Amino acid sequence: MKYKSVIFIYLISALAWAQNPASSAGSAGVLFLRSPLSARTAGLGEAFTAVANDENALYYNPAGLANIRYGAFGVNHTQWFEDIKMDNLTFGYNFDRKLGMAIAISHMWMPELMGKDAFGNETQAFNVSSSVVQLGLGYRIHPSLFLGVGLKYFQDNLADITATGIAIDAGFYMYTMIPGLSVGLSVQNFGSDVKYENQLEKLPLQFRAGLAYKIRGIPWRIAVDAYKSLDSDVQFNAGMEYTILNTFSLRIGNQFRNGTTFQPGYGVGLNINNRYRMDYTYLNLNDLGATHRIGFTFQFGLPGVKVRKPVVYKNYRIRRSEAPRGLHYEIKADRLLIKWKVVRGAVYNIYARVGKTGVWKKLNSRLINGTEYSFKRPKHLKEDLYISITSVINSVESPFSEELRIEKP
Numbered sequence: 001m002k003y004k005s006v007i008f009i010y011l012i013s014a015l016a017w018a019q020n021p022a023s024s025a026g027s028a029g030v031l032f033l034r035s036p037l038s039a040r041t042a043g044l045g046e047a048f049t050a051v052a053n054d055e056n057a058l059y060y061n062p063a064g065l066a067n068i069r070y071g072a073f074g075v076n077h078t079q080w081f082e083d084i085k086m087d088n089l090t091f092g093y094n095f096d097r098k099l100g101m102a103i104a105i106s107h108m109w110m111p112e113l114m115g116k117d118a119f120g121n122e123t124q125a126f127n128v129s130s131s132v133v134q135l136g137l138g139y140r141i142h143p144s145l146f147l148g149v150g151l152k153y154f155q156d157n158l159a160d161i162t163a164t165g166i167a168i169d170a171g172f173y174m175y176t177m178i179p180g181l182s183v184g185l186s187v188q189n190f191g192s193d194v195k196y197e198n199q200l201e202k203l204p205l206q207f208r209a210g211l212a213y214k215i216r217g218i219p220w221r222i223a224v225d226a227y228k229s230l231d232s233d234v235q236f237n238a239g240m241e242y243t244i245l246n247t248f249s250l251r252i253g254n255q256f257r258n259g260t261t262f263q264p265g266y267g268v269g270l271n272i273n274n275r276y277r278m279d280y281t282y283l284n285l286n287d288l289g290a291t292h293r294i295g296f297t298f299q300f301g302l303p304g305v306k307v308r309k310p311v312v313y314k315n316y317r318i319r320r321s322e323a324p325r326g327l328h329y330e331i332k333a334d335r336l337l338i339k340w341k342v343v344r345g346a347v348y349n350i351y352a353r354v355g356k357t358g359v360w361k362k363l364n365s366r367l368i369n370g371t372e373y374s375f376k377r378p379k380h381l382k383e384d385l386y387i388s389i390t391s392v393i394n395s396v397e398s399p400f401s402e403e404l405r406i407e408k409p
Contacts, residue, residue, distance in 0.1 A: 043267020045253020
């Protein structure tokens with residue numbers, strides 16, 4: 001049994017979340033409302049406002065819930081300093097490629113404490129805990145623009161004092177005209193003051209703005225958030241994630257605050273067949289101690305929702321892609337050379353299928369800059385080979401061109 005006071009617990013919390021002195025420092029209560037709960041997002045330094053591509057968007061930007069490509073059920077556990085523990089369950093789902101939602105239950109607790117009076121004498125044992133139940137919705141109003149809203153019900157227990165209340169979140173998410181670059185904005189914990197017995201405490205209202213960039217051709221993501229809460233000055237969070245073969249991820253992230261040294265968190269992730277995901281993050285807060293976060297997520301396919309690449313913001317004044325024309329082929333030795341007419345300002349994809357009822361398969365691994373493509377001529381085909389070309393402008397792909405038929409050998 002530990003001999004600490006409630007004041008000490010909240011002093012530790014304040015040091016962890018608002019280390020730089022602002023004009024209103026220490027004025028917010030219900031600190032659990034802004035605690036980092038996800039092992040993955042902690043590994044990115046909590047720079048997740050413009051990433052927001054899974055069920056964890058609920059905690060940073062509810063608009064990103066429309067990004068969900070798989071149904072997901074996640075469990076996260078945090079072993080914090082001073083024996084403080086946090087656990088949460090998150091369920092995410094996408095209904096029709098436009099509406100995404102998530103529900104979560106989170107709980108913070110620690111071992112029983114022994115109270116002390118003003119003279120240091122022991123009084124009686126007491127407990128400290130916090131719980132939050134939240135619901136979030138994200139809606140795709142345009143192929144590249146999402147809006148979201150979240151609702152939280154919380155309960156704070158400090159010995160024999162209990163406080164409850166409701167908080168609201170709102171978010172905005174956009175894929176920009178620059179391929180791979182996304183923008184996110186959110187407002188969190190908007191609500192009325194919370195009453196602790198005879199004392200009123202403000203909710204930890206906070207504002208987030210973020211940029212995230214996924215480098216084309218390289219499985220590398222970079223994210224930066226600007227963050228302002230009621231009781232702290234503006235601070236910046238930054239994180240990087242490198243994923244190998246869509247399976248193993250390495251992460252590093254840091255929260256840049258006035259008067260603090262560089263204290264990055266280090267994370268790893270394992271994705272097995274897009275079905276099972278495991279994440280771990282380690283962070284050492286120097287004088288406060290080390291924290292460990294571990295998460296496990298089960299993902300499942302969504303009926304009627306196809307996994308697809310995001311669509312960047314479309315400026316309708318820009319000419320759209322059109323299907324290439326003039327497809328023809330040449331046979332050179334054992335290779336087929338496919339040619340087509342140029343579409344100004346476009347790059348191309350080439351697709352093939354065997355037979356009229358076959359499944360289209362993309363032949364190129366990277367976008368084609370020219371107007372021809374060569375590949376080894378397939379042998380022993382039982383049906384004719386069909387070829388189709390698409391053009392890509394501003395990351396928007398055109399419809400398929402007219403099919404080019406190549407008779408079987």
